[in-house]
Amino acid sequence: MKKTLITLLAIMVASTTVAQNYKYYAGNLHAHTGYSDGNKDGSKTGVKTPEASFDFAKKSENFHYMGISEHNHKKAGMKYPNYAKGLQEAKASTITTFACLYGMEYGVIEEEGGHVLIYGVDDLIGWDENNFAVECARSDYNSLWNILQDYPDAFATLAHPEKTDYENLLNRPYNKNADKVICGVAIMTGPAFAKNSNYKTKSPKKFVGYYQGMLAAGYHVGPTVDHDNHYLTFGRMASSRTIVLATELNPESIMEAFREMRFYASTDWNVKVSFSVNGFPMGKRINTKTEANIAVSVDDPDTDDEVKSIKIMYGRPGSKELSTMLTSSKKGEFEFSHDLPKGKEYYYYLEIAQSDGDKVYTSPVWVKRLN
Numbered sequence: 001m002k003k004t005l006i007t008l009l010a011i012m013v014a015s016t017t018v019a020q021n022y023k024y025y026a027g028n029l030h031a032h033t034g035y036s037d038g039n040k041d042g043s044k045t046g047v048k049t050p051e052a053s054f055d056f057a058k059k060s061e062n063f064h065y066m067g068i069s070e071h072n073h074k075k076a077g078m079k080y081p082n083y084a085k086g087l088q089e090a091k092a093s094t095i096t097t098f099a100c101l102y103g104m105e106y107g108v109i110e111e112e113g114g115h116v117l118i119y120g121v122d123d124l125i126g127w128d129e130n131n132f133a134v135e136c137a138r139s140d141y142n143s144l145w146n147i148l149q150d151y152p153d154a155f156a157t158l159a160h161p162e163k164t165d166y167e168n169l170l171n172r173p174y175n176k177n178a179d180k181v182i183c184g185v186a187i188m189t190g191p192a193f194a195k196n197s198n199y200k201t202k203s204p205k206k207f208v209g210y211y212q213g214m215l216a217a218g219y220h221v222g223p224t225v226d227h228d229n230h231y232l233t234f235g236r237m238a239s240s241r242t243i244v245l246a247t248e249l250n251p252e253s254i255m256e257a258f259r260e261m262r263f264y265a266s267t268d269w270n271v272k273v274s275f276s277v278n279g280f281p282m283g284k285r286i287n288t289k290t291e292a293n294i295a296v297s298v299d300d301p302d303t304d305d306e307v308k309s310i311k312i313m314y315g316r317p318g319s320k321e322l323s324t325m326l327t328s329s330k331k332g333e334f335e336f337s338h339d340l341p342k343g344k345e346y347y348y349y350l351e352i353a354q355s356d357g358d359k360v361y362t363s364p365v366w367v368k369r370l371n
Helices: 014-018 050-057 080-093 141-148 165-171 176-181 208-217 251-259
Strands: 023-028 065-071 099-106 115-119 155-159 182-189 222-226 241-246 263-266 272-277 285-288 292-299 307-315 324-329 333-338 345-354 359-362 365-369
Touching: 023 251, 050 065, 050 080, 050 099, 065 080, 065 115, 080 099, 099 251, 115 141, 141 165, 141 176, 155 251, 165 208, 176 182, 182 208, 182 251, 182 263, 208 307, 222 241, 222 263, 222 359, 241 251, 263 272, 272 345, 272 359, 272 365, 292 307, 292 345, 307 333, 324 333
Parallel strands: 023 065, 065 099, 155 182, 182 222, 285 365
Antiparallel strands: 023 241, 099 115, 115 155, 241 263, 263 359, 272 292, 292 333, 307 324, 307 345, 345 359, 345 365
């Protein structure tokens, strides 16, 4: 599963972590096809399957991977045999220049529901009679977190989260089982039924507060962008992307990057952000006997996309107090040291604004100062 604690021995070799030379891949995990309630324009376009949808997405600009997350239940059109078909089509559609992922979107909106994107699970999870491989009652999220722990490659992200979703997860005491499997929170999404494919649709940053609340509650999560495509707009509805730091462009490496939270949410599709603490990249949990040495670098090949501001945000996990700004800079590259108190733990992440209005939010690094 995701997110294991870093040992003191690992701290001694932090430089090797940075030296891995991760590559930047931009994409989206939230899309639907005719196997559930997507491809709504399929009768006009002829695109109705995951295979055809992946073929369209491969031609989108600055788009390296896509996850199709079909709704998991009959009401949304899912038929049990099609889940296996979708997995096979994703595998067959993957090429050296584009990674294809296939998963599910568990849950409903009503009745204190909430949608969870799930990858790394080859068995359809559901509640409809004769329409699942693994049973989980509708809106039974505590059982869902336990089920996902049985799949070593599984990870989950929270799609368009409202305050009381997932059995009021945000407002209840910290749930360690949920934290073991949830790696991301969508901070912007959709619009789900947008039909434009000119890259100009704006996704509202509606859920930044939920992301910040999860961090304050003690959860180890990063921020994602959801497109939630229901029409033939894959990769082209908006220029926003979830950008991952991965070793290779294939499903395994992309999924590993998500499990390790090496990703950031961006409305700019090609900005490269490097963010580390004591040599460890975003997503890590580390211990230290000294201060937190933060290194930041933002690089955009588009000359008019200048950095307007970079804020280092920080907070204490489990405090229930939202993160605040530690420091800020207008430079695209800088370092900063924070002398955190002994015995205390903090998390740090970046909030970046560009001159054209684009925003970037990174996954945090969690740092505990040893006594």
